[in-house]
Amino acid sequence: MKLPPLLQRLNLNLGFPRLPRPQLLLHRSQHGGRSRMAVPRCSRRRRNILLVSSAVLLLVLGIFTHLYRVEAELSATWRPSPQDVIFASKPLPPPPPRDGFLYTSFELPFRTRGRDVVDRGGRKFVLASVNWYGASDERFVPGGLDVRHRREIARTVKRLGFNSVRLPYSDEMLYSNPVVDPDAVRANPDLLGRKALDVFVETARALSDEGVAVVINNHITSATWCCGADPCDSGWSNDDENSIIGGIPGVSFCRVGQTEKQWVGNWMLVMSRLKDVEGVIAADLRNEVRGIWGTMPWNKWADAAERAGGRLMEMNEGWLVVIGGTESGNDLRGVRERPVRLFVTTAGGKKGGGDGEGEEEVMGGRESATREVKDRVVYEAHVYSWSGWGSTEGRYARRKYDSFARSMRRNWAYLVEENIAPVWVGELGAPRDPGVGDATYWHNLMRFLGEANADFGYWAINPRKPHGNTTETYGLVLDDWETPVLDYRLRAMRELVDENLGAAKAHGDGWRGLL
Template sequence: MPANLSLYPDAELIRGNVTVPFHPRDRLFSPPLSTRGRDIVDRDGKRIKLVSVNWYGASDIYMVPGGLDIQNRTKISRTIRELGFNSVRLPYADEIVRKNPVVEAELLTANQDLVGLRALDVYAAVVRTLTETGLAVIINNHITQARWCCDGYPCDMGWSNSDLGPLCPIRQTEEDWIQDLITVMEPHIDNPLVVGVDLRNEVRGFAGRFLWDSWASAAEHAAERLHRLEPRWLMIVEGVQSANDIRGARDRPIRLTQQNRLVYSSHVYGWSGWGSLVPYWYRTYKSFAEDMDKNWEYLRETDTAPVWVGEIGAPNSPSRRDYHYWKNLMKYLRKCDADFAYWAINPRKPKSDATETYGLLQDDWETPVYDYRLLDMAALRQK
C-alpha cells in the first residue's frame, strides 16, 4: 500500500528548498580532512559533515560509472553539487583492476574524450571531474566480481575468497585486495579532494564476532599500506553483517599508526536488522533507535570516532513500510547529526537497464526527482 505523502509540498517548492547555487571554484572546506573525537574536521579545525551520494556503475557489469552514455560527467557532477551534496562515494569492483578492459564506446556517448580509454582511466577521469567541481570523493572497494551487490554469493561476501578455490571466477587473496586498493588510489595521491577510501563494502558472514575480528585485522593491514602512499587519507571501515553492525569495535577497535584518520561506517536500509526477525520496515522508533545506539552510535556518543552512515535509501514512490523506515531514520539522523551517504544518484541499474527506484535523477541524468527524500535530506544537511 502506498505511503501518504500529502504533507510534503509539490516538486517546485521542494526544488526551491533543496537547490544550492554554486560556482565550481567555491570550496566547501579546506582539505586535508582528519578526525577529532566524533567529528570529521578540515585543515582549519572546522567540523565537516559528509553529506554524500553514491554514484555506482564501476562496480557493476559494464565496469564504468553510470550515465556517461547519457550525460557529460561535468554536468552530472554539477547536478550533484546543486542538490546540496558535498561528497560522492564512488564504488569499484576488483575485477576492473584485474581486467581493466577498454570501455565500450556506446557506454561513453556523452563523454567522447573518454572513448578508447580503459576502465581504470575512465574511473580516474570521473574522480578528477568530481573534484574539479569542488566535491570530495570517497573511493569504495565495493565487490570482487563486477556485478550487482549484495547477496549471499560467497565469492563476494568478504575481502578475500582464496579459501573457496576454483568456485570463484575472480579469485582474490587479502594481498590481491590490498594491491587493488593501492592501484586505484595511487593516481589520486596529489588530489586533495580525494579525501579517503571506504576499504570494503558490506562484509558479511555467519560468525559475527569472529568475522569482526578477522575483518578488523585485514582493514588495519590495508590502511597501513595505503597510508604509506598518503598518510592524510581517511580510512573508512564498515561494520560487518552488511555493514549493519559495528559492535565489535567496542572490544576490538581498529588501531592505526596514523592518528586521527579513522572513520567507521554503517549501512541502514528498511530490510536491515541482522540478528532479528523484524527488519526496520516494521520497527517502532524506540526499537529502531535502540539498534542504532548499540550498533554504531555508541562510538559517537563516547567521542571515540566518527561514523559515516554510508548507505541509506528509499523508493521515489514508497510503500507504507518504506516510509515508516525512512521517517524513523530521518528522526534518528536529525537527533544524532551523523554524516551520511544516500544510495544512489543513478536513475537506472546497469543490468537490463532496470529502473533504479531509489535514484535521485530522471533518465536524462540531469533532472532531479524532487520528492520527499531530497527535502528530508536537505533538513539534515542544514542542521
Template sequence: MRVKLLISILAAGGLVAIFLSSYRLGTDFYEPQYFFTTPFPPLVDPDSAPESFHLPLRTRGRYIVNSRDERVKLASVNWYGGSDLLFVPGGLDVRHRDDIARTIRSLGFNSVRMPYSDEMVMDNPMISPDLLLANEDLIGLRALDVYIAVVESLAEAGIAVIINNHITQATWCCGINLCDTAWYNDYLGAACRVRQTEEQWIENWEMVMASFVNTSLVIGADLRNEPRGLWGTMPWEKWAAAAEKAGNRVLALRDDWLIFVEGVSSSNDLSGVKDRPIVLDFDDRVVYSAHVYSWSGWGSLDGMYAKRPFNSFVKSMNENWGYLLEKDIAPVWVGEFGGPWESLANGKDLHYWRNLMRYLKMVDADFGYWALNPRKPANYDNETYGLLEDDWETPILDYRVRDMLELSRQEGKSIYG
C-alpha cells in the first residue's frame, strides 16, 4: 500500500512545507522521506565578501584547518565537462564563466571540484568556438588553457578549487570499461583508445598543477575519480602506493596543497586506511574522499543504499569511512553524491537523500555535490541531478539546495566532538 501526503503552506518569510512522500506500509520506508517546517534558507549575496580561507590549509585530525588553526568546511559542487567528450567545462556557450562563479557562490558553495581527463591533457585539442559563445576571449584557445581560465575565474571570485583527474578517455564516467577503471591501462594494449602508464598519469598531473602553482585558491588535487577493478577487485594497497607516488610528485611543485585520495570500489570503500594509511613526504596533507549515491552498496547483502533503513546505512558509512572521523584520524570529503530534481524524485531517492543528510549532519563531514550542470555533453541530455536551469543562471531551489545550505551553515560539533 502506498501512502502519499503533500501539505504546502505559504507563509511569511518563505515556503513552509511538510512532505511525507511515498512510503510503503510493511517495508523499511516507515519514516517520512523528507520533512521540514522552516522557511527556505536565504541564498548568499554574490556581491558580499567571499569567505576568507586564511591560507594555507592543512589537516588536523579529522578536520581541514587554516593558518589560524580554525576549521574550514568544504561545501563543494562539481562543475563537469573538462573530463568529457567535448573537453570543456559546461555552460561556456551560455554564460560568462565569471557570472557562473557568482551563481555558485549564491548557492552557498565555497569550493568547486573541477574534473579533467587525461586525454584532454595529452591531446589538448582546440575547443570549438560554438562551445565558447559567451566567453569570446577564450575562442581560439586549446582545452587546457580554457580549463585554466575557468579555474582562475573561480579563484578570483573567492571560490576554492580542487582539481580532479576524473577519467583517462574523454567520456562520461563511470562504466565497466577497463580502460578507465584505473589510473593506468597500458597492460591492456591496443584494447584502449587512449593508453596510459602510471608514469604518464603522474606526468599529466604535473602538467596540470604546474599551471596553478601561483593560484592560491587552488587548494588541492583529487588524484583519481572512483578507482576500481572489475567487480570490486582493486586492492586498496595497490591504489595507496600509486596515490603516494603521485601525491609526492604534486607536492614537489607546491607543498601546501591538500592531496585528496578516494576510496576503492568506486570511492565507496576507505576501510583499508586503518591498516594502510596514505603517508606522504609532507605531513598534514591527506584528505580522504568517499562517494555516496543511492545505488551505492550494490553487491552487499544489505543491498543498495536507497533501500536501507537508517541503522543499516549508518553501519556501512561507519565501516567504509566514518571511522576516520570518529577516531579523529583524517578528514573525509564526500566528493560526490546527488539526487534528482524534486519533480522526478521517487520514494527511494528521497529515502536515500534523507539518510545521507542525516548522517552528514551527525558527523559534520565536508561535502561535494554532483553536479552544477543542467545538461550532459552527449546528446545534450538533461542532467537530472543538476542544480541550474538551461540558462546557467536560474537555480533549481528544491530539497537539495535547501539541505545543502543547512549543511554548509551547520554550527557546533559532530557527534564525535
C-alpha cells in the first residue's frame, strides 16, 4: 500500500528504515522456459560472508595443524648414537695438558690479531668457556658455593675440559651489595659475613688461582633470570636518553633504574676490585642487548660500547673488551660498516705505553691526548635452538645444515672467515634430554664451529637455577657440583677440541685452542 505524501515525508524525516525491494532473478526451468524468483540481496551478502569466514577458518586451522605437527616432530624423543652411549658409560677422559691449555702457559696480556686472540708472543689462545651463573640472580651469589668450595668448583671446570669461565653479575648486585645469606656460602666459611661484591671477587680469584681464565659479564640490570620481555633489562640503560624506553630525567619507570653513566660506573667499580687478579682477561660489556621487535640499532649500542670500553682501557689496557651482538646476541652484521674502536683520553699529554695511535688536542687551556687502543675488541654471538625465530626459514631447531650455516655466516661468522675480528659464541647449550629439534641444532652448531674454528662458551655448568631451586636442564654437573653429566654434549665438545688441535698442529702455529 502506498503511503500518503505527508506520511512519506514523516517516514523520511523520522529516519524510519526503508525495506529493501525484492530482487527478481531469472533462471531456466526444467522445460527450457524462464521463471522469476525473488531472492533478497542481503541473503547473497550473508552467503558470501559465510563462505569467506569458512575459508579463513579453514586456513587458520590448517596453519595451526601444520605448526602442531612441526612442534610435535621437533619435540619427539631423540635417541643418542651408539658413540654417545659408549662415551656415557666410561669415565670422563682427562683434560688436555696444562701447557697450551690454561692461560698460565701463555704470555699475558692477550690481544687480538685478525680473527684470533693471541698472547704477547703471538701464540693463539681459544676461549673454550663455560658459564657459571648466580651472582646475576636474586641471591647475588655464584651457584654451588653452598655445596662446594669455590676452588673445588674451579678444578671441576678444568676437569670437564674448559679453560675459561664467563662470570655474570647484575647491576642490582652493586647497588644493593648486601651481606650474603649464610646458607648460600655454607661450603665457603671464609665468605660468611661478606658482601656480595666480595664473594664475586673471591670467586673470580679462585678461578684465576686454579689457572682458569675469567671473563666478567654484565648480565642484567635487575637481579633476576635473564632474559624476559621486560624492556627495563633489555639494554645497558633504562633511565636516560640512551634507553630503549626513552627516559625522563628524574623519573624512572623501572624497579631498578639505571643511566649509562651509572652502568659505566658499575663497570669501573667491579674491575677496580679485579685489577690484581691475573686470570681476569676480559670484560663482556652487556648480555643480549635487544630492542622491542628489532628496534635496537647496532650503531647506538656500538657508541655506548666505545664509551664504556674506553674507560676500561684507561684503567687497564691489558684487558680484552667483549661486545655482543644486538637482537639478543644474534646479530653482528653491523660490525662490517661500523666496527667498535676503543679510545683513551688523558689530560696533560699522551699516556705512556700501549700500541695505539693518537692525536693531541687543547681542551680548556690544557693539552689533552686521545689515542686509539687497538687489538682489544672481541665480538660475541649467542646461538640457541630457538634463535632465528623471526626468519622465514624458521628457528634453528628446524633448519637443515645449509640453511643454518648461511645464517651463521650472515650474522657473525663472516668476521672470522674473512679474518676481520675474533668472535666468541659466548652462549650456546642444549638440554640433557633433547628433542629432535634440540639435537638437530646442537649437531649443526658443533659442525659449524669445527669448520669455523670459533671460540665458544657453554651455558651452563650449574645443575640448578637460583629461583625456586629448580633443575637446570642444560647443566653439566649433578647437584653435588662435582659429578659430570656424560652425554652427547661433552662428547661433541671434546671432539671439537680434537679437530682444532689437529688443525693447529698441521699449520704449525702452536696450540689453536683447547676445550
